[in-house]
Amino acid sequence: MKICVLVKEVPDAAVEKRIDPSTGRMDRSGERNLNPYDTHAIEAAMQLREGGALQVDEIVAVTMGPESAVRALHKAVSLGADRSLHLSDGSLAGSDVAATGYALAKALERESPDLVLLGQQSDDGECYTIGAVVADHLRMPSLTQVVKLEVDGDALRLERQAEYGYDTVRVKLPAVISVGDAINEPRYPSLKAIMGAKKKPLEMVSAVDVGIDASLVGADGSRVHCGEFKEPPAKAAGQVFEDENTDETVAKIVDWLVERKLI
Amino acid sequence: MSDVLVYVLHYDGAFNKNSLGAISEGAARAAEVGGACDAVVVGAGASLGDDLCRSLGRYGARRVFRAEGPEGLAQPVVDVMDRVISEHGHRYAIFGGGLLGFEIGAGLAARRRAGVTMEVTAVRAQDGELVADRPILGDTKISVSRYRGELGIIIGRINAFEVREVGGDQAEVVDLSVEYSPWSMQAEMVTRGEQRGADIDIEGADVLVAGGRGLGNAEGFQMAEQLAGAFGGNAAVAATRAVVDAGWYPYAAQIGQTGKTVSPKLYLAAGISGAIQHKVGMQSSENIVAINKDPNAPIFEFSDLGVVGDLNKILPKLTEAIRTRKAG
Numbered sequence: 001m002k003i004c005v006l007v008k009e010v011p012d013a014a015v016e017k018r019i020d021p022s023t024g025r026m027d028r029s030g031e032r033n034l035n036p037y038d039t040h041a042i043e044a045a046m047q048l049r050e051g052g053a054l055q056v057d058e059i060v061a062v063t064m065g066p067e068s069a070v071r072a073l074h075k076a077v078s079l080g081a082d083r084s085l086h087l088s089d090g091s092l093a094g095s096d097v098a099a100t101g102y103a104l105a106k107a108l109e110r111e112s113p114d115l116v117l118l119g120q121q122s123d124d125g126e127c128y129t130i131g132a133v134v135a136d137h138l139r140m141p142s143l144t145q146v147v148k149l150e151v152d153g154d155a156l157r158l159e160r161q162a163e164y165g166y167d168t169v170r171v172k173l174p175a176v177i178s179v180g181d182a183i184n185e186p187r188y189p190s191l192k193a194i195m196g197a198k199k200k201p202l203e204m205v206s207a208v209d210v211g212i213d214a215s216l217v218g219a220d221g222s223r224v225h226c227g228e229f230k231e232p233p234a235k236a237a238g239q240v241f242e243d244e245n246t247d248e249t250v251a252k253i254v255d256w257l258v259e260r261k262l263i
Numbered sequence: 264m265s266d267v268l269v270y271v272l273h274y275d276g277a278f279n280k281n282s283l284g285a286i287s288e289g290a291a292r293a294a295e296v297g298g299a300c301d302a303v304v305v306g307a308g309a310s311l312g313d314d315l316c317r318s319l320g321r322y323g324a325r326r327v328f329r330a331e332g333p334e335g336l337a338q339p340v341v342d343v344m345d346r347v348i349s350e351h352g353h354r355y356a357i358f359g360g361g362l363l364g365f366e367i368g369a370g371l372a373a374r375r376r377a378g379v380t381m382e383v384t385a386v387r388a389q390d391g392e393l394v395a396d397r398p399i400l401g402d403t404k405i406s407v408s409r410y411r412g413e414l415g416i417i418i419g420r421i422n423a424f425e426v427r428e429v430g431g432d433q434a435e436v437v438d439l440s441v442e443y444s445p446w447s448m449q450a451e452m453v454t455r456g457e458q459r460g461a462d463i464d465i466e467g468a469d470v471l472v473a474g475g476r477g478l479g480n481a482e483g484f485q486m487a488e489q490l491a492g493a494f495g496g497n498a499a500v501a502a503t504r505a506v507v508d509a510g511w512y513p514y515a516a517q518i519g520q521t522g523k524t525v526s527p528k529l530y531l532a533a534g535i536s537g538a539i540q541h542k543v544g545m546q547s548s549e550n551i552v553a554i555n556k557d558p559n560a561p562i563f564e565f566s567d568l569g570v571v572g573d574l575n576k577i578l579p580k581l582t583e584a585i586r587t588r589k590a591g
């Protein structure tokens with residue numbers, strides 16, 4: 001079987017994110033990296049392959065993004081993917097969640113995966129929902145925030161936390177699963193894998209190549225329009241100090257609590 | 264006419280509070296754009312009796328579309344809402360948040376080629392349309408969403424919509440028989456709502472010592488328990504989802520989007536980053552203290568007293584100091 005893993009390039013967590021006032025979009029310049037949540041999806045694919053209960057023939061990393069996004073694909077390959085697919089096209093810029101999910105589904109259609117894995121959230125977009133959009137376009141079942149995944153005959157047995165506690169769900173393949181960051185501890189790539197990543201097959205495709213309807217993507221094709229930004233209500237800033245001498249720190253905390261009659 | 268459709272989640276014979284809030288919000292906003300608010304419920308017939316469904320009228324629902332179907336899964340609900348909207352032409356769908364709301368709203372957006380905005384904290388009527396406020400970039404900015412096309416989908420942040428009683432138990436119940444799509448039927452609920460671990464009460468506590476991944480492992484929670492013990496009286500230990508998923512602490516102690524909402528007199532976070540999904544469950548605490556070694560941790564943005572430092576050094580001494588103070 002074939003597993004496709006969705007990966008995204010995001011601004012490094014240490015870089016301050018901001019909105020570019022001239023375009024109203026997120027400023028995506030600066031240091032960039034593979035979305036850390038996606039490393040858990042790659043690791044989940046690797047564990048399915050190594051677990052042996054399923055015959056995994058191929059793991060394919062898939063991304064939609066500008067040219068620079070190849071770096072996320074290289075990282076994904078260094079973590080274990082066999083090859084990658086890069087959907088890149090100027091017409092996709094400014095796509096909202098629904099349009100991004102549609103475009104990714106079109107790219108995935110050409111791979112006909114048995115399983116699509118993705119991360120619980122992107123570090124920049126934080127929509128938590130791409131998986132559910134992709135799944136419905138692919139006419140596949142979808143579950144998000146999965147923290148345990150086991151092979152159960154011709155199906156997967158999954159666990160995740162929903163509103164009333166933990167749910168266990170059995171799902172027949174093909175399916176789209178987003179994994180939570182508690183599902184596994186991603187491995188580090190070996191130096192050899194990092195060096196070899198650029199030599200693994202990487203295919204770049206355009207919107208037309210995968211049959212995307214141009215009226216459904218990009219800023220114009222998106223059904224949500226955002227361009228107006230506001231400041232949140234101001235909140236009085238709290239007091240923050242560094243612990244240099246722990247006895248003094250503790251005394252300060254205690255005084256603060258006593259002042260407020262909390263002890 | 265701009266009608267609003269709301270999905271109402273239920274469990275164990277009761278409706279979800281955030282879903283009821285979504286009806287209240289949907290009814291109020293629909294009225295401002297010349298429409299009404301209807302609800303959708305999906306489940307085993309016995310769990311959704313006529314009286315229970317009619318009671319949604321109290322929060323402002325005009326009609327309740329009821330379909331027999333599996334509970335706790337998103338895609339069957341997408342099938343039902345798709346059908347209702349295709350027949351009745353609702354202009355907006357509103358969800359109260361929570362995991363299922365996110366999944367259903369996103370699936371419905373795909374199905375009906377609609378726009379969707381999540382984590383919405385406020386909805387307003389403007390020029391005959393609804394617009395939605397969504398905080399972004401760690402709540403430092405608010406982005407305003409407007410919708411194009413036939414359907415706009417709004418997924419609220421939990422606790423964003425207040426539950427308000429405005430009417431009586433007179434919502435009209437409309438039964439639907441829906442043919443589910445094959446992919447909706449590929450998933451089957453095996454067990455739902457497992458609690459995992461001790462049953463602890465954190466909602467009633469005056470002081471909560473909340474622990475996160477920074478505690479290092481399950482044993483690290485003993486430090487939190489000792490500190491809570493030093494406060495004495497009505498103090499308890501709470502946790503983040505990360506540590507509950509890792510099995511360090513029981514689910515009943517979890518604060519946040521898929522856990523409890525608390526507002527103690529004192530909330531003290533040890534080794535918690537302050538993710539939005541955690542924050543939504545504790546932000547109305549009266550006093551917020553945070554100990555974290557990372558000066559850039561988001562929790563410092565909304566704490567009243569923040570200490571940048573190693574909790575392994577601070578917690579034991581703080582426990583000792585509070586014990587001494589209490590004894591003296």
Ligand SMILES: Cc1cc2nc3c(=O)[nH]c(=O)nc-3n(C[C@H](O)[C@H](O)[C@H](O)COP(=O)(O)OP(=O)(O)OC[C@H]3O[C@@H](n4cnc5c(N)ncnc54)[C@H](O)[C@@H]3O)c2cc1C
Nearest residue numbers: 475476477503504505519520521534535536540541556574
């Ligand atoms: C749909 C959805 C629902 C969710 N629901 C919930 C929910 O209900 N509740 C919830 O809590 N989360 C929820 N989450 C998860 C949430 O996004 C965060 O992942 C989680 O809250 C992080 O937990 P944490 O703060 O313990 O861990 P981390 O984010 O890993 O933070 C650990 C912190 O500890 C600090 N630290 C480490 N060592 C030390 C030390 N020695 N001394 C001091 N500080 C130290 C680090 O600097 C770091 O800031 C949900 C996520 C999603 C996507």
Ligand SMILES: Nc1ncnc2c1ncn2[C@@H]1O[C@H](COP(=O)(O)O)[C@@H](O)[C@H]1O
Nearest residue numbers: 006064118119121122125127128129130
């Ligand atoms: N442009 C993209 N290309 C590939 N995968 C993506 C893209 N955007 C989001 N994803 C995947 O969807 C997951 C959830 O992202 P989000 O819904 O934006 O929070 C991420 O962890 C990625 O696996």
